Amino acid sequence: MTARPDIRLTGVSKSFGAAGRRVDAVDTVDLTLAGGQMTALVGPSGCGKSTLLRLIAGLDRPSTGTILIGGESPDDLRRRAGLAVAFQDAALLPWRTVEGNIALGRALARRPRDPDGIRDLIARVGLSGFERRRPAELSGGMRQRAAIARALAGEPELLLLDEPFAAVDALTRDRLNAELPPLWEARGATSVLVTHSVAEAVRLSDRVLVLTPRPASVAADIAIPLPHPRDAKVLASDAYRDLCAQVTEALRDHQFPENLAAQ
Numbered sequence: 001m002t003a004r005p006d007i008r009l010t011g012v013s014k015s016f017g018a019a020g021r022r023v024d025a026v027d028t029v030d031l032t033l034a035g036g037q038m039t040a041l042v043g044p045s046g047c048g049k050s051t052l053l054r055l056i057a058g059l060d061r062p063s064t065g066t067i068l069i070g071g072e073s074p075d076d077l078r079r080r081a082g083l084a085v086a087f088q089d090a091a092l093l094p095w096r097t098v099e100g101n102i103a104l105g106r107a108l109a110r111r112p113r114d115p116d117g118i119r120d121l122i123a124r125v126g127l128s129g130f131e132r133r134r135p136a137e138l139s140g141g142m143r144q145r146a147a148i149a150r151a152l153a154g155e156p157e158l159l160l161l162d163e164p165f166a167a168v169d170a171l172t173r174d175r176l177n178a179e180l181p182p183l184w185e186a187r188g189a190t191s192v193l194v195t196h197s198v199a200e201a202v203r204l205s206d207r208v209l210v211l212t213p214r215p216a217s218v219a220a221d222i223a224i225p226l227p228h229p230r231d232a233k234v235l236a237s238d239a240y241r242d243l244c245a246q247v248t249e250a251l252r253d254h255q256f257p258e259n260l261a262a263q
Protein backbone atom coordinates (compact mmCIF):
# COMPACT_ATOMS: atom_id res chain seq x y z
CA MET A 1 0.00 0.00 0.00
CA THR A 2 1.32 3.41 -0.94
CA ALA A 3 1.46 6.34 1.48
CA ARG A 4 -1.38 8.83 1.29
CA PRO A 5 0.29 12.23 1.51
CA ASP A 6 -1.74 15.39 2.11
CA ILE A 7 -1.05 18.30 -0.20
CA ARG A 8 -0.82 21.69 1.54
CA LEU A 9 -0.70 24.92 -0.42
CA THR A 10 -0.12 28.07 1.60
CA GLY A 11 -0.47 31.48 -0.04
CA VAL A 12 0.50 30.08 -3.45
CA SER A 13 0.61 32.59 -6.31
CA LYS A 14 2.25 32.34 -9.72
CA SER A 15 2.98 35.06 -12.26
CA PHE A 16 4.79 34.74 -15.57
CA GLY A 17 6.83 37.35 -17.44
CA ALA A 18 8.40 40.66 -16.52
CA ALA A 19 6.68 43.80 -15.23
CA GLY A 20 4.51 45.41 -17.89
CA ARG A 21 3.88 42.04 -19.61
CA ARG A 22 3.14 40.09 -16.47
CA VAL A 23 0.55 37.31 -16.56
CA ASP A 24 -0.91 36.43 -13.18
CA ALA A 25 -1.94 32.78 -13.41
CA VAL A 26 -2.59 31.73 -9.80
CA ASP A 27 -3.67 34.05 -6.98
CA THR A 28 -3.06 33.28 -3.29
CA VAL A 29 -4.35 29.72 -3.08
CA ASP A 30 -4.61 28.24 0.41
CA LEU A 31 -5.69 24.63 0.32
CA THR A 32 -5.29 21.25 1.94
CA LEU A 33 -6.04 18.24 -0.24
CA ALA A 34 -6.63 15.15 1.86
CA GLY A 35 -4.32 12.17 1.42
CA GLY A 36 -5.72 9.30 -0.62
CA GLN A 37 -8.40 11.46 -2.21
CA MET A 38 -8.90 12.42 -5.84
CA THR A 39 -9.45 16.15 -6.25
CA ALA A 40 -10.65 17.51 -9.59
CA LEU A 41 -9.80 21.04 -10.75
CA VAL A 42 -12.27 22.58 -13.17
CA GLY A 43 -12.49 26.13 -14.44
CA PRO A 44 -12.68 28.26 -17.56
CA SER A 45 -10.08 27.74 -20.28
CA GLY A 46 -6.81 29.49 -19.49
CA CYS A 47 -7.70 30.13 -15.85
CA GLY A 48 -4.56 28.52 -14.45
CA LYS A 49 -5.48 24.87 -13.82
CA SER A 50 -2.41 23.39 -15.52
CA THR A 51 -0.20 25.98 -13.85
CA LEU A 52 -1.50 24.90 -10.44
CA LEU A 53 -0.88 21.26 -11.31
CA ARG A 54 2.66 22.03 -12.55
CA LEU A 55 3.38 23.83 -9.27
CA ILE A 56 2.21 20.80 -7.28
CA ALA A 57 4.38 18.59 -9.53
CA GLY A 58 7.41 20.78 -8.84
CA LEU A 59 7.77 21.50 -12.57
CA ASP A 60 7.39 25.23 -11.84
CA ARG A 61 8.13 27.27 -8.71
CA PRO A 62 5.46 29.40 -7.04
CA SER A 63 6.14 33.18 -7.15
CA THR A 64 5.02 33.31 -3.52
CA GLY A 65 3.88 30.73 -1.00
CA THR A 66 4.79 27.14 -0.26
CA ILE A 67 3.65 23.67 -1.28
CA LEU A 68 4.20 20.61 0.89
CA ILE A 69 3.25 17.06 0.00
CA GLY A 70 3.18 14.83 3.04
CA GLY A 71 5.55 17.38 4.60
CA GLU A 72 8.02 17.22 1.67
CA SER A 73 8.64 19.74 -1.08
CA PRO A 74 7.49 18.68 -4.55
CA ASP A 75 11.18 18.62 -5.54
CA ASP A 76 12.04 16.13 -2.82
CA LEU A 77 9.07 13.95 -3.74
CA ARG A 78 10.11 14.07 -7.42
CA ARG A 79 13.69 13.21 -6.55
CA ARG A 80 12.63 10.01 -4.88
CA ALA A 81 10.17 9.32 -7.71
CA GLY A 82 7.11 9.49 -5.45
CA LEU A 83 4.99 11.40 -7.94
CA ALA A 84 3.88 10.74 -11.49
CA VAL A 85 2.25 13.02 -14.03
CA ALA A 86 0.26 12.25 -17.15
CA PHE A 87 -0.22 15.29 -19.37
CA GLN A 88 -2.37 15.85 -22.45
CA ASP A 89 0.70 15.76 -24.71
CA ALA A 90 1.75 12.30 -23.70
CA ALA A 91 5.55 12.85 -23.92
CA LEU A 92 6.44 9.20 -24.39
CA LEU A 93 9.96 8.30 -25.44
CA PRO A 94 9.66 7.89 -29.24
CA TRP A 95 12.30 5.17 -29.55
CA ARG A 96 10.72 2.92 -26.94
CA THR A 97 7.77 0.60 -27.48
CA VAL A 98 4.52 0.99 -25.55
CA GLU A 99 5.65 -1.78 -23.22
CA GLY A 100 9.12 -0.24 -22.91
CA ASN A 101 7.72 3.18 -22.04
CA ILE A 102 5.40 1.75 -19.39
CA ALA A 103 8.09 -0.48 -17.89
CA LEU A 104 10.38 2.56 -17.77
CA GLY A 105 7.76 4.37 -15.65
CA ARG A 106 8.13 1.56 -13.15
CA ALA A 107 11.92 1.40 -13.34
CA LEU A 108 12.30 5.17 -12.83
CA ALA A 109 10.17 4.87 -9.69
CA ARG A 110 12.64 2.20 -8.54
CA ARG A 111 9.95 -0.47 -8.29
CA PRO A 112 10.90 -4.08 -8.95
CA ARG A 113 10.24 -5.45 -12.43
CA ASP A 114 6.71 -6.76 -12.85
CA PRO A 115 6.06 -7.95 -16.44
CA ASP A 116 2.66 -9.43 -15.50
CA GLY A 117 1.57 -6.19 -13.82
CA ILE A 118 2.68 -4.22 -16.89
CA ARG A 119 0.71 -6.52 -19.20
CA ASP A 120 -2.34 -6.14 -16.95
CA LEU A 121 -2.01 -2.34 -17.05
CA ILE A 122 -1.70 -2.42 -20.84
CA ALA A 123 -4.89 -4.48 -21.02
CA ARG A 124 -6.74 -2.15 -18.69
CA VAL A 125 -5.95 0.89 -20.77
CA GLY A 126 -7.05 -1.04 -23.88
CA LEU A 127 -3.66 -1.33 -25.58
CA SER A 128 -3.29 -5.12 -25.71
CA GLY A 129 -1.84 -6.03 -29.09
CA PHE A 130 0.05 -2.72 -29.29
CA GLU A 131 2.80 -3.61 -26.81
CA ARG A 132 5.51 -3.57 -29.47
CA ARG A 133 4.38 -0.41 -31.25
CA ARG A 134 6.22 2.86 -30.93
CA PRO A 135 4.44 6.12 -30.02
CA ALA A 136 4.52 7.41 -33.63
CA GLU A 137 2.45 4.38 -34.67
CA LEU A 138 -0.33 5.17 -32.19
CA SER A 139 -3.27 7.58 -32.31
CA GLY A 140 -3.27 10.57 -29.95
CA GLY A 141 -5.76 8.84 -27.66
CA MET A 142 -3.66 5.68 -27.55
CA ARG A 143 -0.58 7.71 -26.65
CA GLN A 144 -2.52 9.31 -23.80
CA ARG A 145 -3.58 5.90 -22.52
CA ALA A 146 0.01 4.68 -22.66
CA ALA A 147 1.06 7.78 -20.69
CA ILE A 148 -1.52 7.05 -17.99
CA ALA A 149 -0.33 3.45 -17.77
CA ARG A 150 3.27 4.68 -17.51
CA ALA A 151 2.28 7.00 -14.65
CA LEU A 152 0.40 4.23 -12.83
CA ALA A 153 3.18 1.67 -13.38
CA GLY A 154 5.39 3.41 -10.83
CA GLU A 155 2.67 3.12 -8.14
CA PRO A 156 3.11 6.80 -7.23
CA GLU A 157 2.10 8.32 -3.91
CA LEU A 158 0.93 11.36 -5.83
CA LEU A 159 -0.72 11.02 -9.24
CA LEU A 160 -1.28 14.18 -11.29
CA LEU A 161 -3.48 13.95 -14.37
CA ASP A 162 -3.84 16.91 -16.75
CA GLU A 163 -6.74 16.35 -19.16
CA PRO A 164 -5.65 12.73 -19.52
CA PHE A 165 -8.60 11.77 -21.70
CA ALA A 166 -8.80 14.87 -23.91
CA ALA A 167 -7.81 13.05 -27.11
CA VAL A 168 -9.91 9.96 -26.45
CA ASP A 169 -13.29 9.26 -28.12
CA ALA A 170 -16.39 9.35 -25.93
CA LEU A 171 -16.87 5.59 -25.68
CA THR A 172 -13.24 4.89 -24.80
CA ARG A 173 -13.28 7.78 -22.33
CA ASP A 174 -16.29 6.23 -20.64
CA ARG A 175 -14.52 2.87 -20.45
CA LEU A 176 -11.35 4.40 -19.01
CA ASN A 177 -13.42 6.38 -16.50
CA ALA A 178 -14.80 3.02 -15.31
CA GLU A 179 -11.62 0.90 -15.48
CA LEU A 180 -8.84 3.15 -14.24
CA PRO A 181 -10.11 4.50 -10.89
CA PRO A 182 -9.91 1.09 -9.17
CA LEU A 183 -6.20 1.04 -10.07
CA TRP A 184 -5.34 4.27 -8.29
CA GLU A 185 -7.91 3.75 -5.54
CA ALA A 186 -6.46 0.34 -4.67
CA ARG A 187 -3.00 1.87 -4.47
CA GLY A 188 -4.17 4.67 -2.21
CA ALA A 189 -2.53 7.43 -4.22
CA THR A 190 -3.41 11.04 -3.58
CA SER A 191 -4.54 12.32 -6.97
CA VAL A 192 -5.29 15.60 -8.71
CA LEU A 193 -7.13 15.70 -12.01
CA VAL A 194 -7.54 18.66 -14.35
CA THR A 195 -10.53 18.22 -16.65
CA HIS A 196 -12.94 20.27 -18.73
CA SER A 197 -15.68 17.69 -18.24
CA VAL A 198 -18.01 18.25 -15.29
CA ALA A 199 -19.39 14.71 -15.58
CA GLU A 200 -15.86 13.28 -15.44
CA ALA A 201 -14.85 15.51 -12.51
CA VAL A 202 -17.84 14.37 -10.44
CA ARG A 203 -17.51 10.73 -11.47
CA LEU A 204 -13.82 10.37 -10.69
CA SER A 205 -13.26 12.59 -7.68
CA ASP A 206 -14.00 12.97 -3.99
CA ARG A 207 -13.88 16.73 -4.22
CA VAL A 208 -14.25 19.26 -7.02
CA LEU A 209 -12.58 22.66 -6.86
CA VAL A 210 -14.08 25.19 -9.25
CA LEU A 211 -11.51 27.86 -10.12
CA THR A 212 -12.15 31.49 -11.04
CA PRO A 213 -11.07 32.93 -14.40
CA ARG A 214 -7.34 33.84 -14.44
CA PRO A 215 -5.70 34.34 -12.03
CA ALA A 216 -6.99 31.10 -10.55
CA SER A 217 -8.33 31.09 -7.03
CA VAL A 218 -10.87 28.72 -5.52
CA ALA A 219 -14.41 29.83 -6.37
CA ALA A 220 -16.26 26.78 -5.05
CA ASP A 221 -15.24 23.71 -3.09
CA ILE A 222 -17.72 20.87 -3.61
CA ALA A 223 -17.45 17.52 -1.80
CA ILE A 224 -18.50 14.46 -3.82
CA PRO A 225 -19.74 11.98 -1.20
CA LEU A 226 -20.85 9.35 -3.73
CA PRO A 227 -19.99 5.71 -2.99
CA HIS A 228 -17.16 3.97 -4.87
CA PRO A 229 -17.07 2.34 -7.35
CA ARG A 230 -19.00 4.86 -9.39
CA ASP A 231 -20.93 2.22 -11.29
CA ALA A 232 -23.96 2.60 -13.57
CA LYS A 233 -26.29 2.73 -10.56
CA VAL A 234 -24.38 5.63 -8.97
CA LEU A 235 -24.18 7.44 -12.32
CA ALA A 236 -27.95 7.08 -12.76
CA SER A 237 -28.67 8.45 -9.27
CA ASP A 238 -30.26 11.80 -8.45
CA ALA A 239 -27.29 12.52 -6.16
CA TYR A 240 -24.83 12.29 -9.10
CA ARG A 241 -27.04 14.47 -11.29
CA ASP A 242 -27.46 17.06 -8.51
CA LEU A 243 -23.70 17.26 -7.94
CA CYS A 244 -23.07 17.73 -11.68
CA ALA A 245 -25.67 20.52 -11.66
CA GLN A 246 -24.01 22.13 -8.63
CA VAL A 247 -20.57 22.14 -10.31
CA THR A 248 -22.00 23.43 -13.60
CA GLU A 249 -23.77 26.25 -11.78
CA ALA A 250 -20.61 27.25 -9.90
CA LEU A 251 -18.67 27.26 -13.19
CA ARG A 252 -21.31 29.38 -14.89
CA ASP A 253 -21.49 31.85 -12.02
CA HIS A 254 -17.76 32.39 -11.98
CA GLN A 255 -17.22 32.38 -15.72
CA PHE A 256 -19.92 35.02 -16.04
CA PRO A 257 -19.79 36.93 -12.71
CA GLU A 258 -22.76 39.09 -13.79
CA ASN A 259 -24.86 35.99 -12.96
CA LEU A 260 -23.88 36.49 -9.32
CA ALA A 261 -24.61 40.23 -9.43
CA ALA A 262 -28.09 39.50 -10.78
CA GLN A 263 -28.96 37.22 -7.86
Ligand SMILES: Nc1ncnc2c1ncn2[C@@H]1O[C@H](COP(=O)(O)OP(=O)(O)OP(=O)(O)O)[C@@H](O)[C@H]1O
Pocket residue numbers: 016017023024025043044045046047048049050051052214
Ligand atom coordinates in the same frame (compact mmCIF):
# COMPACT_ATOMS: atom_id res chain seq x y z
N1 LIG B 1 5.34 29.28 -19.06
C1 LIG B 1 4.44 30.27 -19.21
N2 LIG B 1 4.83 31.51 -19.58
C2 LIG B 1 3.95 32.51 -19.72
N3 LIG B 1 2.62 32.38 -19.50
C3 LIG B 1 2.17 31.17 -19.13
C4 LIG B 1 3.05 30.06 -18.98
N4 LIG B 1 2.31 28.98 -18.59
C5 LIG B 1 1.03 29.41 -18.54
N5 LIG B 1 0.95 30.72 -18.86
C6 LIG B 1 -0.27 31.54 -18.87
O1 LIG B 1 -0.94 31.34 -17.65
C7 LIG B 1 -2.35 31.32 -17.86
C8 LIG B 1 -2.93 30.03 -17.31
O2 LIG B 1 -2.52 28.95 -18.15
P1 LIG B 1 -2.89 27.44 -17.81
O3 LIG B 1 -2.31 26.59 -18.89
O4 LIG B 1 -2.52 27.16 -16.43
O5 LIG B 1 -4.48 27.46 -17.91
P2 LIG B 1 -5.53 26.25 -17.96
O6 LIG B 1 -6.64 26.63 -17.06
O7 LIG B 1 -4.86 24.96 -17.72
O8 LIG B 1 -5.98 26.34 -19.49
P3 LIG B 1 -6.76 25.27 -20.42
O9 LIG B 1 -8.00 24.90 -19.69
O10 LIG B 1 -7.06 26.06 -21.66
O11 LIG B 1 -5.82 24.12 -20.65
C9 LIG B 1 -2.57 31.50 -19.37
O12 LIG B 1 -2.84 32.87 -19.61
C10 LIG B 1 -1.23 31.10 -19.95
O13 LIG B 1 -1.01 31.78 -21.15
